[in-house]
Amino acid sequence: MACSIVQFCSFQDLQASRDFLFPRLRQETPSGALRRDPSKSANWEDDGWGAWEETESQELEEEGSTGKSQKTSWLQDCVLSLSPTNDLMVIAREQKAVFLNEELSILYPAAIVTIDGFSLFQSLRACRNQVAKAAASGNENIQPPPLAYKKWGLQDIDTIIDHASIGIMTLSPFDQMKTASNIGGFNATIKNSPPAMSQYITVGSNPFTGFFYALEGSTQPLLSHVALAVASKLTSALFNAASGWLGWKSKHEEEAVPKQKPKVEPATPLAVRFGLPDSRRHGESICLSPCNTLAAVTDDFGRVILLDVTRGIAIRMWKGYRDAQIGWIQIVEDLHERVPEKVDFSPFGNTQGPSRVAQFLVIYAPRRGILEVWSTQQGPRVGAFNVGKHCRLLYPGYKIMGLNNVTSQSWQPQTYQICLVDPVSGSVKTVIVPFHLALSDKKSERAKDVHLVKKLAALLKSKSPDLDLVETEIKELILDIKYPATKKQALESILASERLPFSCLRNITQTLMDTLKNQELESVDEGLLQFCANKLKLLHLYESTSQLNSLDFHLDTPFSDNDLAVLLRLKEQELLKLQTLLEKYKQENTRTAVRFSDDEDGVLPIKTFLEYLECEKDAITIKKISEEEYVALGSFFFWKCLHGESSTEDMCRTLESARLSPQLLLSLLLSVWLSKEKDILDKPQSICCLYRMLLLLSKMKVAIDDAWDSQPVSPWWQQMRTACIQSENNGAALLCAYVGHSVALQIASTVTEMVLDTDSWEALSLDMEYWELLLKQLEDCLILQTLLHSRASTRPSKVSSPQTEPLPRLSVRKLLEGGKGGIADSVAKWIFKQDLRPEVLRLASKERDAENPDEPKEGIPRGLIEVSEVEMDLGAIPDLLRLAYRQFPCSLELDVLHAHCCWEYVVQWNKDPEEARFFVRSIEHLKHILNAHVQNGIALMMWNTFLVKRFSAATYLMDKVGKSPKDRLCRRDVGMSDTAMTSFLGSCLDLLQTLMEADVSRDEMQAPVLDTEDAWLTVEGPVSIVELALEQKHIHYPLVEHHSILCSILYAIMRFSLKAVKPLSLFDSKGKNAFFKDLTSIQLLPSGEMDPNFISLRQQLLLKVVSAAVQAQHPVAKDKDSSEKAPTTPFGKDQDWPVLAMDLAHHLQVSEDTVRRHYVGELYNYGVDHLGEEATLQVHDKEVLASQLLVLTGQRLAHALFHTQTKEGMELLARLPPTLCTWLKAMDPQDLQNTEVPIATTAKLVNKVIELLPENHGQYSLALHLIEAVEAISLPSL
DSSP states (O other): OOOEEEEEEEOSOSHHHHHHHOGGGGGGSOTTSOOOOTTSOOOOOOOOSOSHHHHHHHHHHHHHHHTOOOTTTGGGGSEEEEOTTSSOEEEEOSOOEEEOSSEEEEEETTEEEEEEHHHHHHHHHHHHHHHHHHHHHTOOOOOOOOOOEEEEEEESOSEEEEEEEEEEEEOOHHHHHHHHHHHHOTTOOOOSSOOEEEEEEEEEESSSEEEEEEETTSSOOBOHHHHHHHHHHHOOHHHHHTTOTTTOOOSTTTTTGGGSOOOOOOOEEEEOOEEEOOTTOOEEEEEEOTTSSEEEEEETTSOEEEEETTTTEEEEEEOSOTTOEEEEEEEEOOGGGSOOOOOOOOSSSOTTOSOOEEEEEEEEETTTTEEEEEETTTOOEEEEEEOOSSOEEEOOOOOOTTOOTTGGGSOOOOSOSOEEEETTTTEEEEEEOOGGGGSOTTTOHHHHHHHHHHHHHHHHHSOOSOHHHHHHHHHHHHHHOOOHHHHHHHHHHHHTOSSSOHHHHHHHHHHHHHHHHHSOGGGSOHHHHHHHHHHHHHHHHHHHHHHHHHSOOOOOOOOOHHHHHHHHTOOHHHHHHHHHHHHHHHHHHTTTOOOOTTOOTTOOOHHHHHHHEEEETTEEEEOSOOHHHHHHHHHHHHHHHHTTSSOHHHHHHHHHHTTBOHHHHHHHHHHHHHHOHHHHHHOTHHHHHHHHHHHHHHTSTTTSHHHHTTOSSOHHHHHHHHHHHHOSOHHHHHHHHHHHHHHHHHHHHHHTTSOOOHHHHHHHHHHHHHHHHHHHHHHHHHHHHHHHHOOOSSOOSOOOHHHHSOOOOOOHHHHHHSOTTHHHHHHHHHHHHHTOOHHHHHHTTOHHHHHOTTSOOTTSOHHHHHHHHHHOOOTTHHHHHHHHHHHOTTTTOHHHHHHHHHHHHHHHHHHOTTOHHHHHHHHHHHHTOOOHHHHHHHHHHHIIIIIHHHHHHHHHHHHHHTBOOOHHHHHHHTSSOHHHHHHHHHHHHHHHHHHHHHHHHGGGSOOOOOOOOGGGTTOOSSOOHHHHHHTOOOOOHHHHHHHHHHHHHHHHHHHHTOBSOOGGGGSOHHHHHHTTSOTTSOOOOOOSOOOHHHHHHHHHHHHHHHHHHHHHHSOOOOOTTTOOOOOOOOSSOOOOHHHHHHHHHHHTTOOHHHHHHHHHHHHHHTTOHHHHHHHHTTOSOHHHHHHHHHHHHHHHHHHHHHTTOOHHHHHHHHHSOHHHHHHHHTOOGGGOSOOOOOHHHHHHHHHHHHHHSOTTSTTHHHHHHHHHHHHHHTSTTO
16 A cells, blocks of 8 residues: 555666667676677767757766766666657667657757657658658659648747647636736737647756747748758667658768758747746756646756746755656546445436546655655655666656547556666666555545554554453454455454464454444445455354364274275285385385474464465365465364374364365365375374265265266366376375275265166276276386385495485376386486496396396306495395386386486486596496397497597597697596596497497397386377387498597507507598598498508507507506506406407508517516417417517526626626627617516527527527526526
8 A cells, every 4th residue: 555666577688788878888898798899889960950969078078087987877878768558668868859749849959849740650651651662663763741840949048958848738818818918018909719829848047947838820830851950860760761751862862961961941939938047056857747737847956846837836846856867657546446435326427526636756866876756746755765876767758659639539548657777687667656645644534544554563563462452452443444445454464463363363353244244235345345254254164173173082993904904995915015015115215204393284373274265255265375385274174184183074064064165175185195195104094084084075065976977087086096196105195096996986886776877887987997007007106116215225435416316206197207218217317326237137137037046147247246246235126126127027128227227327427527437337238238229229329419529529639639638638628537538438439349249239139129018008208218229220330340440549549648649640531531420321431452651650559559558467666767657447347458459450451460479579578478478379470479589588688697797697608609698798678678587487488489480590599599598597506
C-alpha cells in the first residue's frame, strides 16, 4: 500500500552505447574490450543553426581540462527518449527534440519550429510509396509532397535553454477582455468567441520563465525547403534512409548537397506575453504534467519550482536539488477500491461518481543519489529511495505522433509513465504510487486505514507478555479498518505472524467473521466474507489434525514376518528374498545417508500450514510449493499415523470432511513415505500402517470408482505407480509398490463379487500387469543402487577429485529415460569412482569361475587377477556384482560393461589430461573387450573424439623443436605436462595396435546382438556407446599402421628424451600427407624403395632408441656428470623396446640385422653378456658381429692392462706379441659403458668371437692372441 520502485527490464551492454556517444571514453576502456572505428562517429553536422555548438564545445574542453571522469556519469550528459509502447529507448546527445501528441516541436537558440504530426506522418507515408515506385521503375527523379511547418522567432528574451509546448488553448471571456484591455487600451474591441492560441513556455534567463501565445491563423505555414535544414540538423537515421526526409536528393546529388547551404526562411516574430522575471536565476529544464496544468522547472540555484500553467504563477518551490531531473506520474483511482457505503441508489449514472486523478512529481537528485515522490500541489513527500548517483530519470511525456482526432481517442497511455535507468547495473526501474497517497489525512479513510495497518504491524512485532491484551487490541484495530481490501491485508498479516499462538489467530478470525455476518447485506464485501470463511476452515482443519496427533495412541497388535507375508501376499521364500535385498541396501545406503538430529517430523507451525494450503469453492488445495515443503505438509497429516501413534481411521475421516481430494491426500502420503526411507526401513510395522491408510484412502469417494469408468487403467493406481517410478529412494519405493499391489488385489477381490463387464475385467488385468512390471523394475533398481553405494574396504592410494564426487541416485524413471546403455553407464561411473581394475569384473562374471578356480579366466592371465585380489579388499563387491549380472544379463554383459568403462575413463581423462592413469585404465578396459566389432568401434570413436587433435599437436610440436619438448611447451600446445604426454603417446600406441588387431579379428566373428531385459523394453533415450561402436566403418589397415609407426617414434623420443630428431623428416611427402586423416579413408601411402637419405635417418633413430633402451634397462653406476639417465615411464607397463625397434626397422625399410647387431653390441657394452649371447642367435651376419665384438673385447683388455697400472700388468704386457700390444694401445676404453666386467666373462666373449669368425678371416689370428692374453690375465698371480 506504499510507494515502491521496481525493476522491469535491463540492458545487456550499455558500454557500447557509451563508446558510440562518447568516443573519448574509449581510451579508458580495458585493453580486452571491443574497440570500434573512430571514423564512425555520431557528430551532428555543423550548418550554422545557432550558437549552441560553440558553447557546448567550450564546455567539453573545460571538462577535459579538469579531468572529470565520465565512466559512470556519462548518462547525465545524454538525452533519453522512450517510445510510447515501451519497446524502444533512444539515447542522444547535443540536440533536443520534444515529441508531442500531434506535433513535432524543435527548439533553436532564438526560434521554435513546429511540424504537425499528422501531416508529417502522411508525408512520410507518401514518400515511402514514391521511393518504392521509383525503385521499381528505375526513375531517380522523385517529387516529394509538400510539408507544412511553422517557425516562430521568440523575442524579448535573452537565452532559452528548454521549452514546453502546451498546445492549443482558449482564454476565458474575462481573460480575453483583460488581455485586450492591456494590449489595446480603453478603446480595444474583442471578438464574440475567444481566439485559439498555441501556448509555449520557455526557461532560461531574462525572463527566467517566459510565456508565449501564438494566435492560430496569424501566419501561413512554410513549405518543405526550410524543413530540409531541420532534417540535415537532426541527421536522423530515418532521414538518411529515405534519402532525406524533406530534401528529396537523388543519388547523384548526395555528394553535392552537404556543400550547399539551404535557404532559411525568416521566422515569424512572437513576443513574450509575460514571464517570471528573476535576473539572477537561470532556468535549466522544464517538465510538463500529463494533464498540461502544471509544470516543474529546475534552475542553477538547485531549486525545483512548480508552475501553474494556466495562471502563469509559481505555486511551490523545493530547495537543495542541484542538477535535479524531474518527471510526473498520473494515477487514476480504481472505483472498486472505495468503501462500500449504504447510499440511495440513483437510476442515473454511476452511484460512486467519476474516477479521480492524482498527479505526483518525481525528483531525482543525482548528487545525493535519492529519488523522491511528492504529492502536488501542496502535498507531502510520499516516497524516497536510494538509487545511486549515476542514474538517469526518463519521463516520456508524449504519446504516439501522427494520430488524428479520431485515432487518438482509442489510444491507451503508455504502461510505464516514468523510469529510472542505472548505467552501472544496466537496469531500468519504474515507480509505483498508490492513489490513496494523494488524499489528505483529514478526508481520507484510506489514509486512516493505512495508519491502522502500520499500528497493527508494530503491535505484531512487539514482545508483549500479555497475549490476551494483544488479542484484544488486534481485534479493535481490524474492526476499525473501513476498506475491505485493507482489512483483508490486515488479516493476512495477522495470520502470517509467528508470535501469535493458534488460539489468538482463531479468535481474531472468528470475531471478524461474526462482525461481517451481523452487518447488513448491502454493506458487506462478499470477497472479504469468503476469505474469512476459507481461513476459518483451514484453522479448524489444523486444530483437528493437531488434536489427533497429540493423542496418546499406540497399536498393541504384534507384527511378525508371517503377518507381513500375508499382508504383502508373498510366499515365505519371496519375503526372505525381499528382506535380504533390503538389508543389503540398508547397509550400503547408511554410509551416504545424512540425518539431522534436530529434525522433528509431524510438527508444522500454523503460519507455515496456512502458507501451504488455500481454500477455494469449499475445497482445500495445495499451493505451488517445493518438494521439501510438500513432504513437511504430508508429515503433518500422516507421519504419526505411519508410526502407529495416531488413529488412521480418524485422520482419514477428518481429512475427508475437510473436502481434501483423495488424489491430493494420496500424493501427500506417498511423498512422506518415499522421503522417510531410513525411518521406514528401521520400523517394518509402518508397512501395516501404510496398508491401512492406503486402503482407507482408496475407499473414499471419487478415488477409484468415478475415475476408472472410461480409462484403460485406473488413474488412482497409476498415480501411485508414477510416484514409485520417480522416487530415488528405491527401498521405500519397492515397499510402497508391494503395499499398493496388495491393496489393489484386495479391492479387486471385493469387486469380483459384483458383476463386471468385459472392459472392467480388462482394466483389472492390465493394472495387475503394470504392478508386476513395476515390482520387477523396482527390484532391479534396488539391486543396482545397492551396488553403486558399495565401496571397497581399501581405497586406492591416489584418488582424484572426480572420484570423490558422489554418484547421483537412481530411479526407475532415470533408467527408463537413460537409453539402452543407461544401466551400464551407471555401473561404469561407479567403477571409475572405485577405480576397480578390469580383472575384478571377471571375478563374478560367470559361475564357472567359482567352480573351477584353477582354470584361468578367458583372455586374462591368472597372475593379473591374483595381483588385483591382493591389492585391495573388495568386500561385498563381487557378490553384488554377481547379483547385478543376474538381474541384468543383457545390459551388463561384460563386453558392454567394459566398453562403457573404457569410455568413462577416457572422458574423465579428457577433462584432466594430467591424470594419465585414467587413459591407461581406459586402454586396459578396451583390451578386455572380447568382441572385435565392439572393440574396433570403441577404439575408433576414442581416436576421433579425444586423441587425434592432441596427437597431431604433439607431432607438430616435436617436429618443430627437433627433440623432446620441455614441460612449458607441452602444456601450451598439447594441454598437458611432458610426463603426461609421454604416457599419452604410449597409450595411443596401445590403442592403435589394439585397433589393428581388432580389424583382423572382426572378420572371424559375428557382430553381437544387443538384447534388453523384458522389464526394460520400454527404455527411451540416447543411443548407447555400444550401438554407436557397431555403426563405425571399417578402418584402412595400412593407414592405421602408418599412424602406429609415427606414434612409436614419438613415444620413443619422449620416453628416452632423444635429441636432434625431427619425426616428420623421416617420411616423404606421401607419408606426411596421410597423417591425421580419417582412419577409415583410403589414402595414398609410400610404396616401393625409399630414398637412401630417409633410410639413413631412420637407421640412426632406431640405433639411438636401442642404445637408450638398453641403458634404461641395465643402468651402470658411472660418473653422474658423464651421462644422463633416461626417464622412466610413470604409468603402465613399459614397451619391449628392442622388439619394437626390430618391428619398426621392418616397416621403415631399415636393415633389421643392423639393428640386431647393434642391440647385441650394446648388451655386451653394458656388461650384460648372458643376454647378449642369447641375442646373438637372432643375428644373420655373424662375421660382421664377430668383428664388432672383437673390438669390444680389445677395449675391455685395454682397460684392464693400461688403466689399472699394476706391476703384474706391465710384465704381462711385455710378454704379449708386439702386434697385439699395438692393437690394444689403439683401443679406446672410454667407449665402454661397463668396465667392471670380470675377466672370466670376457674370456667367454673371446671364445664366442673365435666361434663366430671363420678361420680365413683377417682378424682370426688376432682373436687367438686375445685368448692367450685373457688366460694370462686370469691367472691367480694377477
